[in-house]
Amino acid sequence: MFTRCPGCHTVHPLNAALLAQGNGLYRCGQCNKVSNALQNLFDSWPEAGEAPRTGQAGTRQPPVLGAPLEPGDAGDSELSEEEVALLRAGGFGDDAKAGARGRRAWGVAAIVLVAVTLFNLFFVSGEALLAQPAVRSALQSVGAIEAAPDPVYRHLDLLHLASHEMQSHPTLDETLVLNATIVNRADRSQPFPALQITLFDAHNQALASRIFAPDEYLPPGSNAQSGMPPGAYLPVIMELLDPGEHAVGFVMKFH
Numbered sequence: 001m002f003t004r005c006p007g008c009h010t011v012h013p014l015n016a017a018l019l020a021q022g023n024g025l026y027r028c029g030q031c032n033k034v035s036n037a038l039q040n041l042f043d044s045w046p047e048a049g050e051a052p053r054t055g056q057a058g059t060r061q062p063p064v065l066g067a068p069l070e071p072g073d074a075g076d077s078e079l080s081e082e083e084v085a086l087l088r089a090g091g092f093g094d095d096a097k098a099g100a101r102g103r104r105a106w107g108v109a110a111i112v113l114v115a116v117t118l119f120n121l122f123f124v125s126g127e128a129l130l131a132q133p134a135v136r137s138a139l140q141s142v143g144a145i146e147a148a149p150d151p152v153y154r155h156l157d158l159l160h161l162a163s164h165e166m167q168s169h170p171t172l173d174e175t176l177v178l179n180a181t182i183v184n185r186a187d188r189s190q191p192f193p194a195l196q197i198t199l200f201d202a203h204n205q206a207l208a209s210r211i212f213a214p215d216e217y218l219p220p221g222s223n224a225q226s227g228m229p230p231g232a233y234l235p236v237i238m239e240l241l242d243p244g245e246h247a248v249g250f251v252m253k254f255h
Contacts, residue, residue: 002042004052007033011046021103156254158186159193162233166240166250174242180252182234189227192218193254197240199247207243211255 001014008031018026024038040052140146162181169175178197184190192214199207214224217236228234 002045003035003037004040004042004046005031005033006035006040007031011042012037014041153186153188153190155186155190156193158190159184159228159254161252164250164252166247168242169239172239174244176240176242176247178236178238178240178250180236182228182236184228184230184232184234187230189229191227192224192234195236196253196255197238198251198253199240199243200249200251201246202248204249207247212238 001019002011003014003026004011005028007028010028010030012026012028014037019037022037024036025034026037027034042050042052046052160183162183164178164180166176166178169177176199182193194211194213195217196209196211198209201207215222217238218224
């Protein structure tokens with residue numbers, strides 16, 4: 001069954017449950033008009049301009065249900081004034097209208113209760129819900145939250161020392177010169193690492209250790225945020241203060 005809104009002419013599918021829910025009344029979701037579905041009822045999807053199978057409310061005869069009536073029974077009689085008035089009103093008395101208003105009030109209350117429950121659930125365990133990939137993806141798809149930035153590609157195990165050497169500075173006293181070449185063996189760029197340099201004496205005892213940020217060992221004018229391209233060789237030349245304890249070796253680690 002179908003009904004057509006008399007306000008905007010939108011066609012809506014119907015079934016017995018929907019008719020019973022509002023005693024035949026419904027509210028059009030397109031124009032918000034409240035109408036009687038029984039006054040514009042169709043068996044199938046109506047064509048443009050097709051008239052409903054129901055006539056004017058005042059001229060309709062009530063259908064005969066159940067056992068067939070014998071000739072001369074009440075089915076052949078004219079409608080009473082009360083019955084005609086009921087048909088003109090679409091079958092909705094004061095009690096039915098009050099019941100419909102009560103059902104709408106209960107429906108609104110149920111929606112508010114569900115909204116409050118969902119809000120409390122999200123307030124209590126919001127972080128746990130956002131940690132779920134499916135929940136985050138759904139919220140991102142509707143623009144409720146911003147998409148997380150792609151994680152930075154960083155694999156220190158693919159950074160290697162291609163060469164390294166340390167010697168005394170040729171002109172400056174108490175100064176050491178460290179020469180090293182770092183190669184990025186990853187298949188993509190990754191950030192410049194921080195370098196931890198530890199100096200050792202002849203007995204393999206640590207004399208001094210310090211971590212250098214990229215802008216402390218890169219050549220002047222370099223962009224420390226640009227990252228190391230894949231397969232790139234990076235020469236590092238650093239002047240270090242000699243701890244004065246006969247430093248003869250060093251170890252470089254990436255951080």
